[in-house]
Amino acid sequence: MSPxxxxxxxxxxxxxxxxLDPASRLDDMGGVLIDGETIADFGPxxxxxxxxxxxxxxRVVDCQSKCLAPGLVDMRMEIGDLGAAxxxxxxxxxxxxxxxxxxxxxxxxxxxxEFVARRARKQGLAxxxxxxxxxxxxxxxxxxxxGLLAEAGAVAFTDGTSAVADAQVMRRALSYASTFGLMIVxxxxxxxxxxxxxxNAGETATRLALxxxxxxxEVIMIERDLxxxxxxxxxxxxxxxxxxxxxxxxxxxxxxxxxxSCDTAPPYFALNENAVGDYRTFAKLSPPLRAEDDRKAVxxxxxxxxxxxxxxxxxxxxEESKRLPFAQAAPGGIGLNTLLAVSLExxxxxxxxxxxxxxxxxxxxxxxxxxxxxxLEKGAPAxxxxxxxxxxxxxxxxxxxxxxxxxxxxxxxxxGRVLMTVVDGRPVYRPQA
Amino acid sequence: xxQGGMDNVHFPHRHLLGIEGLSPEEISIxxxxxxxxxxxxxxxxxxxRILHGRTVINLFFEESTRTRTSFELAAKRLGGDLINxxxxxxxxxxxxxxxxxxxxxxxxxxxxxxxxxxxxGAVQLLSEKVNCAVINGGDGSHEHPTQALLDALTIRRxxxxxxxxxxxxxxxxxxxxxxxxxxxxxxxxxxxxRLIAPKTxxxxxxxRMGVEVFHDMAAGIKDCDIVMMLRLQQERMAGNFLPSIRExxxxxxxxxxxxxxxxxDALIMHPGPMNRGVEIDTEVADDVxxxxxxxxxxxxxxxxxxxxxxxxxxxxRGRTAVPKATAPANNKPKKKKVRR
Numbered sequence: 006m007s008p009x010x011x012x013x014x015x016x017x018x019x020x021x022x023x024x025l026d027p028a029s030r031l032d033d034m035g036g037v038l039i040d041g042e043t044i045a046d047f048g049p050x051x052x053x054x055x056x057x058x059x060x061x062x063x064r065v066v067d068c069q070s071k072c073l074a075p076g077l078v079d080m081r082m083e084i085g086d087l088g089a090a091x092x093x094x095x096x097x098x099x100x101x102x103x104x105x106x107x108x109x110x111x112x113x114x115x116x117x118x119e120f121v122a123r124r125a126r127k128q129g130l131a132x133x134x135x136x137x138x139x140x141x142x143x144x145x146x147x148x149x150x151x152g153l154l155a156e157a158g159a160v161a162f163t164d165g166t167s168a169v170a171d172a173q174v175m176r177r178a179l180s181y182a183s184t185f186g187l188m189i190v191x192x193x194x195x196x197x198x199x200x201x202x203x204x205n206a207g208e209t210a211t212r213l214a215l216x217x218x219x220x221x222x223e224v225i226m227i228e229r230d231l232x233x234x235x236x237x238x239x240x241x242x243x244x245x246x247x248x249x250x251x252x253x254x255x256x257x258x259x260x261x262x263x264x265x266s267c268d269t270a271p272p273y274f275a276l277n278e279n280a281v282g283d284y285r286t287f288a289k290l291s292p293p294l295r296a297e298d299d300r301k302a303v304x305x306x307x308x309x310x311x312x313x314x315x316x317x318x319x320x321x322x323x324e325e326s327k328r329l330p331f332a333q334a335a336p337g338g339i340g341l342n343t344l345l346a347v348s349l350e351x352x353x354x355x356x357x358x359x360x361x362x363x364x365x366x367x368x369x370x371x372x373x374x375x376x377x378x379x380x381l382e383k384g385a386p387a388x389x390x391x392x393x394x395x396x397x398x399x400x401x402x403x404x405x406x407x408x409x410x411x412x413x414x415x416x417x418x419x420x421g422r423v424l425m426t427v428v429d430g431r432p433v434y435r436p437q438a
Numbered sequence: 439x440x441q442g443g444m445d446n447v448h449f450p451h452r453h454l455l456g457i458e459g460l461s462p463e464e465i466s467i468x469x470x471x472x473x474x475x476x477x478x479x480x481x482x483x484x485x486x487r488i489l490h491g492r493t494v495i496n497l498f499f500e501e502s503t504r505t506r507t508s509f510e511l512a513a514k515r516l517g518g519d520l521i522n523x524x525x526x527x528x529x530x531x532x533x534x535x536x537x538x539x540x541x542x543x544x545x546x547x548x549x550x551x552x553x554x555x556x557x558x559g560a561v562q563l564l565s566e567k568v569n570c571a572v573i574n575g576g577d578g579s580h581e582h583p584t585q586a587l588l589d590a591l592t593i594r595r596x597x598x599x600x601x602x603x604x605x606x607x608x609x610x611x612x613x614x615x616x617x618x619x620x621x622x623x624x625x626x627x628x629x630x631x632r633l634i635a636p637k638t639x640x641x642x643x644x645x646r647m648g649v650e651v652f653h654d655m656a657a658g659i660k661d662c663d664i665v666m667m668l669r670l671q672q673e674r675m676a677g678n679f680l681p682s683i684r685e686x687x688x689x690x691x692x693x694x695x696x697x698x699x700x701x702x703d704a705l706i707m708h709p710g711p712m713n714r715g716v717e718i719d720t721e722v723a724d725d726v727x728x729x730x731x732x733x734x735x736x737x738x739x740x741x742x743x744x745x746x747x748x749x750x751x752x753x754x755r756g757r758t759a760v761p762k763a764t765a766p767a768n769n770k771p772k773k774k775k776v777r778r
Binding site for chain 2: 177
């Protein structure tokens with residue numbers, strides 16, 4: 006699967022496409038000319054097969070008026086099985102993704118950063134960038150070597166699915182990271198309020214007799230960290246917002262001019278706690294699915310720009326860890342395969358324009374993490390996704406590409422189908438007929 | 439920086455509790471007087487009778503080798519009597535106990551107390567309870583005036599001036615009394631001070647002390663005349679100020695590569711004791727052309743002789759002639775904010 010390099014590389018033109026580039030607000034019929042691994046040219050002048058901008062020797066791919074956009078950038082996923090993850094990614098149009106440091110071993114050492122990056126490159130599919138751990142062993146006690154990890158390639162820092170609970174540790178982490186201009190990403194959940202919690206606290210939890218996690222667990226942690234960010238001048242990013250109160254706290258902080266950012270994940274704007282239904286463990290997530298009012302608040306946060314990006318929150322779990330009593334089941338759901346389709350619901354439901362939705366999964370997360378990805382740019386790696394935003398299909402967890410099947414969207418009718426994914430100029434995914 | 443007329447020079451403070459609040463003239467008096475002792479210390483016969491009949495007590499509530507020894511030599515070379523009182527830190531509590539100790543010693547009529555204490559402000563508290571002169575040998579992270587004076591003397595002898603120099607102080611500024619005293623002294627004497635450290639080791643709002651803060655060693659050192667390294671205490675790792683020695687040395691340890699950004703003839707200083715391979719590369723530390731670390735130790739004795747002489751002079755002038763006040767700085771109410 007090694008990419009073709011050098012002069013022998015064939016130039017390929019993707020023509021007759023609806024070209025979408027959220028970063029430059031481009032939405033027009035056009036084409037992209039790829040030379041080897043990079044974008045040589047793009048724009049409306051390449052719309053036609055016999056257009057003037059096309060070199061004669063280029064191979065031509067007719068996109069049949071479907072949407073051609075930068076490949077998706079997923080700013081948070083758990084890697085699990087690397088081979089399965091990168092295959093799942095490209096099937097969902099994701100060409101770059103940032104993995105959490107809760108790998109085995111934990112990404113708290115330079116050698117692990119290099120190891121993850123090297124193994125991912127070998128696959129030649131979606132590109133994997135690692136987060137570094139904030140604390141050694143993700144234990145929340147001693148700072149990891151943030152400076153050296155960043156030099157080795159860690160793009161930002163987080164303790165993954167565990168919050169940095171100790172305020173002094175978080176303060177020092179923000180302060181120390183800002184020495185090098187590094188971003189700290191927090192899982193916003195006060196652990197003592199979430200202890201033993203299985204789902205959102207509320208009527209459903211009461212009826213199901215499950216221990217609830219109050220929304221306050223999120224907003225308390227966010228408000229604490231916003232103050233620590235203001236104190237230290239550190240760069241704070243809050244991961245997967247799920248509550249009205251949490252989003253409001255971020256909205257106010259941004260109004261005050263604090264340099265903070267946040268994201269959410271598709272389950273939090275597409276589902277609510279009712280998805281738990283009859284103890285469905287695929288709907289057990291962290292943070293938990295919230296009430297309908299919270300879901301609406303997430304949509305509003307995306308709409309008004311309070312929420313900066315959408316991440317897949319891809320968390321592969323095997324059957325053994327999900328086929329358990331709800332309280333014992335592992336939290337998390339896969340999300341790479343459905344990231345585009347579920348995000349497009351925001352467009353189909355009229356909440357956001359098509360470019361706005363795409364921006365949240367391309368140039369916005371790439372910008373937050375400083376990745377050269379998520380936008381059409383001459384000379385940049387040719388990472389693209391061709392998709393039909395209107396094609397309807399039904400999520401069938403058993404048929405999703407990858408290994409884990411724990412999709413919270415199993416059975417959901419969605420609109421938006423990936424027709425082709427291109428990484429470094431090579432088509433790496435086409436759906437089976 | 440007037441030389442000569444020494445006998446008429448007098449330092450208008452009863453104690454030396456800190457550099458903060460001293461005027462450029464007062465600092466110059468101390469440095470000029472120190473200068474004369476440098477020569478004396480290089481002679482075979484180093485002893486005079488200036489402190490004859492005087493009793494100096496070294497009262498150290500914290501471990502020290504070089505400062506204690508330096509004061510001891512200084513007192514003895516001036517012909518004074520010196521007693522070392524090493525007070526085990528564990529047996530001494532704050533507040534009343536410190537004051538009780540002061541009262542007890544005061545009853546023995548010493549002329550000078552040299553005090554080191556792990557708590558900021560403790561030396562000043564003690565000075566308020568005794569009749570003798572008190573020299574601050576280092577209080578917590580607050581001040582270490584004789585260290586700043588010996589640093590200034592070293593610089594002045596090498597470069598001929600303090601004014602206009604660009605000085606980088608690198609390392610654990612947050613916990614450093616050496617840094618605080620040096621910031622006061624260098625600013626007072628017209629030098630420009632830069633602090634270089636990871637953000638966790640920079641005190642809150644330190645810019646208000648008239649310094650520029652850098653978090654990048656190469657940028658901070660650029661064009662500096664002096665690179666002053668501070669000792670990194672290993673226990674800082676536990677408090678999450680830093681992740682590891684390895685990372686600290688990589689980004690903030692002084693090696694030739696980083697030093698290349700300073701002026702070609704920039705001097706390297708360190709108050710000691712050094713952690714080789716932690717804050718300073720061993721070759722840099724031993725570079726005879728650049729490193730003045732051993733010279734600093736030599737200047738230390740001279741400075742302490744000058745301070746002992748000038749403060750005991752004041753005792754002779756009688757209590758009425760000398761303002762009862764301590765150094766002005768120490769009378770001012772201070773914002774005690776050590777954050778970050």
